[in-house]
Amino acid sequence: MRAITLLSSGLDSVAAIAIAAESLDIEMAITFDYGQRAGKSEIEYSRKVCEYFGIEHRIITLDWLSEITTTSLVNMNANVPSLSFEDIDETAPAEITEASAKAVWVPNRNGVMLNIAGAFAESRECDYLVVGFNGEEAGTFPDNSFAYVQAMDNAFSYSTHNGVMVLAPLIKLGKTEIVKRALEAKAPLEYSWSCYHGGKIPCGECESCRRRARAFKNAGVKDPLLERLGI
Ligand SMILES: [Zn+2]
Numbered sequence: 001m002r003a004i005t006l007l008s009s010g011l012d013s014v015a016a017i018a019i020a021a022e023s024l025d026i027e028m029a030i031t032f033d034y035g036q037r038a039g040k041s042e043i044e045y046s047r048k049v050c051e052y053f054g055i056e057h058r059i060i061t062l063d064w065l066s067e068i069t070t071t072s073l074v075n076m077n078a079n080v081p082s083l084s085f086e087d088i089d090e091t092a093p094a095e096i097t098e099a100s101a102k103a104v105w106v107p108n109r110n111g112v113m114l115n116i117a118g119a120f121a122e123s124r125e126c127d128y129l130v131v132g133f134n135g136e137e138a139g140t141f142p143d144n145s146f147a148y149v150q151a152m153d154n155a156f157s158y159s160t161h162n163g164v165m166v167l168a169p170l171i172k173l174g175k176t177e178i179v180k181r182a183l184e185a186k187a188p189l190e191y192s193w194s195c196y197h198g199g200k201i202p203c204g205e206c207e208s209c210r211r212r213a214r215a216f217k218n219a220g221v222k223d224p225l226l227e228r229l230g231i
Helices: 011-021 039-053 063-068 094-103 109-123 146-159 175-184 207-219 224-228
Strands: 002-006 025-033 056-061 128-130 165-167
Touching: 002 011, 002 109, 011 025, 011 039, 011 128, 011 175, 025 039, 025 109, 039 056, 094 207, 109 128, 109 146, 146 165, 175 207
Parallel strands: 002 025, 002 128, 025 056, 128 165
Antiparallel strands: none
């Protein structure tokens, strides 16, 4: 079985590629550049992840997507929300993480990316698209949910000749379980970049940084990225 993977270099996509590589032949990883703040870091780290696994890396630029979105991930005049650990706790009001998700939402981003990757998968006769969608983010991002994966499988059964399927090994997992499973699969987490911002070191305060930090703390291990960066 062969697969193509979506790779942003975030914790989830790096974990997903490592887990998928245990049983599948990964043909290629695709990283999308839509003008996001962290784009440079994501591309550099994704390249290192691909070198680690010895797989082809393709970068696809989506200039038009950066033009039509007002998301804070692209718009430097908009604020990426800073959250506390209390803000991401289950007991916190849902409005906080809903507002954060809204601030970083990009119009149909996962839909666009999956459909582009689906075209590559069909052309190379690959059976699967590997993604890092996960249970924790599905709470505020419906395009990370199991229902969405099923809907895309259904759509691909019409739009691809070989019936490409979405493989989401983390779909039921929270971030703590993802960290544990990623380490078991020997994922190169020292080259995973989760921060919504770019730069040399992660900000530590955006929702993505907070969720990652909480996951490593709960898993009882140090973050290999922070160790490598000497933080
Ligand atoms: Zn951050």
